Amino acid sequence: MKILFKNANILDVDTMTLSLGSVVVENDIIKYVGKDVPLSSYGQVIDCEQNILMPGFVDAHCHSAMTLLRGVGDDKTLQSWQEVVNPMEDSLAKDDVYWGTKLAVLEYLANGITSIEEGYFVNDEIIKAVEESGLRARIGFGPTTRDYKGSLEDFLQSQLDLFKDVDSNRIKPCVFVHSIYVTNTEEIEKCVDFSAKHNLPMSIHLSETLEEVGNCTVQNGGLTPPQYLESLGFFDRKTLCYHCVNMDKDDLQILADYNANICTCPSSNIKLASGIAPVYAMQNKGINITIGTDGASSNNCLDMFKEMFLVATLSKVSIKDASVVHAEDVLKMATINGANALGFNCGEIKVGKKADIIVVDIHCPHMYPHDNLISSLVYSARGSDVKLTMVDGKILYKDGKYTNENIDLIYKKVNEIRERLKR
Amino acid sequence: MKILFKNANILDVDTMTLSLGSVVVENDIIKYVGKDVPLSSYGQVIDCEQNILMPGFVDAHCHSAMTLLRGVGDDKTLQSWQEVVNPMEDSLAKDDVYWGTKLAVLEYLANGITSIEEGYFVNDEIIKAVEESGLRARIGFGPTTRDYKGSLEDFLQSQLDLFKDVDSNRIKPCVFVHSIYVTNTEEIEKCVDFSAKHNLPMSIHLSETLEEVGNCTVQNGGLTPPQYLESLGFFDRKTLCYHCVNMDKDDLQILADYNANICTCPSSNIKLASGIAPVYAMQNKGINITIGTDGASSNNCLDMFKEMFLVATLSKVSIKDASVVHAEDVLKMATINGANALGFNCGEIKVGKKADIIVVDIHCPHMYPHDNLISSLVYSARGSDVKLTMVDGKILYKDGKYTNENIDLIYKKVNEIRERLKR
Numbered sequence: 001m002k003i004l005f006k007n008a009n010i011l012d013v014d015t016m017t018l019s020l021g022s023v024v025v026e027n028d029i030i031k032y033v034g035k036d037v038p039l040s041s042y043g044q045v046i047d048c049e050q051n052i053l054m055p056g057f058v059d060a061h062c063h064s065a066m067t068l069l070r071g072v073g074d075d076k077t078l079q080s081w082q083e084v085v086n087p088m089e090d091s092l093a094k095d096d097v098y099w100g101t102k103l104a105v106l107e108y109l110a111n112g113i114t115s116i117e118e119g120y121f122v123n124d125e126i127i128k129a130v131e132e133s134g135l136r137a138r139i140g141f142g143p144t145t146r147d148y149k150g151s152l153e154d155f156l157q158s159q160l161d162l163f164k165d166v167d168s169n170r171i172k173p174c175v176f177v178h179s180i181y182v183t184n185t186e187e188i189e190k191c192v193d194f195s196a197k198h199n200l201p202m203s204i205h206l207s208e209t210l211e212e213v214g215n216c217t218v219q220n221g222g223l224t225p226p227q228y229l230e231s232l233g234f235f236d237r238k239t240l241c242y243h244c245v246n247m248d249k250d251d252l253q254i255l256a257d258y259n260a261n262i263c264t265c266p267s268s269n270i271k272l273a274s275g276i277a278p279v280y281a282m283q284n285k286g287i288n289i290t291i292g293t294d295g296a297s298s299n300n301c302l303d304m305f306k307e308m309f310l311v312a313t314l315s316k317v318s319i320k321d322a323s324v325v326h327a328e329d330v331l332k333m334a335t336i337n338g339a340n341a342l343g344f345n346c347g348e349i350k351v352g353k354k355a356d357i358i359v360v361d362i363h364c365p366h367m368y369p370h371d372n373l374i375s376s377l378v379y380s381a382r383g384s385d386v387k388l389t390m391v392d393g394k395i396l397y398k399d400g401k402y403t404n405e406n407i408d409l410i411y412k413k414v415n416e417i418r419e420r421l422k423r
Numbered sequence: 424m425k426i427l428f429k430n431a432n433i434l435d436v437d438t439m440t441l442s443l444g445s446v447v448v449e450n451d452i453i454k455y456v457g458k459d460v461p462l463s464s465y466g467q468v469i470d471c472e473q474n475i476l477m478p479g480f481v482d483a484h485c486h487s488a489m490t491l492l493r494g495v496g497d498d499k500t501l502q503s504w505q506e507v508v509n510p511m512e513d514s515l516a517k518d519d520v521y522w523g524t525k526l527a528v529l530e531y532l533a534n535g536i537t538s539i540e541e542g543y544f545v546n547d548e549i550i551k552a553v554e555e556s557g558l559r560a561r562i563g564f565g566p567t568t569r570d571y572k573g574s575l576e577d578f579l580q581s582q583l584d585l586f587k588d589v590d591s592n593r594i595k596p597c598v599f600v601h602s603i604y605v606t607n608t609e610e611i612e613k614c615v616d617f618s619a620k621h622n623l624p625m626s627i628h629l630s631e632t633l634e635e636v637g638n639c640t641v642q643n644g645g646l647t648p649p650q651y652l653e654s655l656g657f658f659d660r661k662t663l664c665y666h667c668v669n670m671d672k673d674d675l676q677i678l679a680d681y682n683a684n685i686c687t688c689p690s691s692n693i694k695l696a697s698g699i700a701p702v703y704a705m706q707n708k709g710i711n712i713t714i715g716t717d718g719a720s721s722n723n724c725l726d727m728f729k730e731m732f733l734v735a736t737l738s739k740v741s742i743k744d745a746s747v748v749h750a751e752d753v754l755k756m757a758t759i760n761g762a763n764a765l766g767f768n769c770g771e772i773k774v775g776k777k778a779d780i781i782v783v784d785i786h787c788p789h790m791y792p793h794d795n796l797i798s799s800l801v802y803s804a805r806g807s808d809v810k811l812t813m814v815d816g817k818i819l820y821k822d823g824k825y826t827n828e829n830i831d832l833i834y835k836k837v838n839e840i841r842e843r844l845k846r
Binding site: 067068070071072074075076077078080081103106107110210267269270271272273274275276296299300301302303306309312313314316317319320321322323324325326327363364365366368369370371372373375376379380382383384385407410411414415417418419422 | 490491493494495497498499500501503504526529530533633690692693694695696697698699719722723724725726729732735736737739740742743744745746747748749750786787788789791792793794795796798799802803805806807808830833834837838840841842845
């Protein structure tokens with residue numbers, strides 16, 4: 001089926017310019033981008049009314065089902081937060097993870113997020129929810145998954161097997177080493193071996209808190225978390241490191257040397273008081289920086305517009321220079337950089353790319369005047385400005401309505417689950 | 424006319440609890456708040472569908488017409504920002520300020536802001552726009568107003584005269600000393616005298632940047648901005664101090680001793696790299712803290728939900744303690760504290776209070792589960808969740824429609840003005 005988007009303000013993430021024109025999507029691929037309206041027979045024609053047509057956001061780090069724990073443990077220290085959150089997570093039923101992921105899907109689609117990197121547990125339920133949703137996702141598995149029993153190699157293989165029958169075009173696996181503070185050296189080494197054997201990328205929470213950094217240096221002969229991981233061959237793999245808040249220049253140099261990708265999660269980091277990531281320093285090292293929401297339990301909503309605003313402004317205030325980390329930079333982080341880190345052929349509006357497309361309303365008060373819409377995308381817009389979300393050529397959300405999701409059932413289920421968890 | 428809100432989740436800002444019930448408004452006043460549905464004949468009955476009914480937000484510091492300059496001077500140092508913004512402001516026609524204020528009104532109402540403190544220039548145009556809008560406002564005038572010519576006393580009197588025929592129930596004047604860096608000692612003293620003579624409150628930008636603090640101490644024998652103002656009798660007046668980012672404990676003690684009010688503007692402060700205000704220290708001094716957007720040229724959208732999120736989370740990260748400055752605290756800052764600072768009888772849902780009421784949607788993905796809606800108001804909600812905005816007993820915005828505003832004309836005008844300013 002062929003779909004025509006006409007009268008659109010098309011964002012080119014290379015040049016960071018907007019130009020009026022059309023986009024043609026055939027099946028899952030962008031077939032035309034330009035000023036003209038190609039003559040053809042279309043299954044659907046969408047008049048964008050000069051709204052912004054841009055690549056969907058890539059949320060490069062999220063624990064989707066933690067939507068179930070939204071507002072649990074707010075305004076508490078990280079330790080007190082864990083004391084409330086962990087027992088509730090332990091009592092999650094398999095099915096709960098499915099419904100929590102479904103609630104996250106509603107937020108992703110409404111807010112224009114088309115790809116995610118997921119790291120939680122009960123992966124069969126997560127895969128089921130993501131497959132149904134139509135989202136693009138890289139889903140992590142590893143030894144901290146609650147389901148882990150017996151030999152680690154066997155467990156990893158059984159997790160990888162879960163992906164056998166999924167649409168590998170949309171859903172891919174990665175090895176998720178939760179963090180150095182809950183995974184021991186032997187486990188990390190086995191994960192690296194497994195990742196190498198199956199040619200899988202790896203992800204990890206890294207240098208999120210000062211406590212993590214301090215404990216690592218004490219326990220590992222003075223090595224910082226990146227130095228410790230380097231000694232285990234971790235960075236020889238294709239890696240994505242979440243948070244990276246408490247890193248000095250030497251730490252960042254290691255990540256740069258190995259072409260590691262970083263995912264910054266600003267709202268989670270400030271709400272949990274972990275710190276402000278040195279994004280400007282990361283840029284100066286040439287590191288591929290992506291953006292993640294982390295999860296509704298710590299951030300507390302899955303809106304990449306909020307995160308983009310924060311990446312830019314927190315960078316400015318943390319080094320007292322309003323001229324660093326521009327709107328254009330964070331728009332790339334939230335789109336093409338994320339796609340590159342996750343290994344998906346999307347994140348830009350170009351012929352041959354996967355059709356992961358969103359339309360953002362510019363006919364609302366906070367987007368006027370229309371003189372600098374790139375700035376307004378980052379500093380004024382919000383998730384609710386998204387009018388349409390297409391993933392892999394399929395329209396999954398349009399004008400407040402979902403194509404695949406039964407919102408009333410999801411709302412009912414998550415309220416019931418939360419009531420049960422509280423007991 | 425009597426209006427009934429039924430089936431509402433009513434926020435009590437004293438106890439910070441929500442309870443299901445009804446609210447009755449008669450003319451401009453809240454007449455009933457409780458579980459029952461009082462029998463009466465109503466001109467209008469609104470079923471709130473269990474959404475949150477709460478006081479409208481008080482935006483305690485804004486330069487409304489700077490919506491015209493949204494996205495001008497982004498990603499620049501404060502000095503470069505001023506070099507771009509100031510000439511454009513200088514070339515604003517009288518009429519432009521009216522249209523810029525109208526655009527801000529659209530944002531205020533859509534985002535649930537019912538009262539503002541305004542500080543700009545061409546006050547006759549501002550008053551006209553605010554009167555038409557139905558908003559509640561305290562509007563500042565002072566020597567930095569562009570229109571200032573001749574003797575300061577005469578000018579101040581002429582400005583005060585502008586308020587003669589306005590609805591004093593909704594619109595009140597205050598003396599706006601822009602800042603110590605653009606107003607000299609003699610002018611500040613004359614403003615204090617005028618304020619005392621006419622029993623008017625006073626407002627000022629204070630200790631916004633380190634540069635301001637440094638210059639003040641150099642030019643005034645080592646006095647910090649609060650010490651300098653104290654020496655001029657400024658704090659003997661009822662005062663509202665904007666920003667207060669770069670203040671130490673002694674500075675804050677001065678403000679506490681004089682019962683000065685503070686307005687914190689977090690998004691502007693981080694975007695312009697001014698710093699993070701010591702809100703937790705302000706709380707510990709018992710200071711009445713309010714929240715402001717500052718203006719679309721520096722923040723870049725007039726959404727108090729965004730500001731509430733930032734006040735709480737920036738406080739946490741700046742002192743590395745996630746347990747300080749709670750959701751409940753910032754909800755008070757954004758409502759009742761603002762009303763108290765501005766001297767308006769609103770900011771809470773109580774019998775006898777002015778009917779400044781908003782209804783916030785809880786039936787959207789980022790507000791589920793419904794277990795901790797106070798948290799979700801601060802950490803998850805956004806301006807677009809506002810379904811209804813009532814000021815002074817009048818519904819000014821409902822389900823995306825404005826009662827008084829011609830949005831297409833406003834949009835057209837502000838785009839034209841911006842095109843002209845760029846030349």
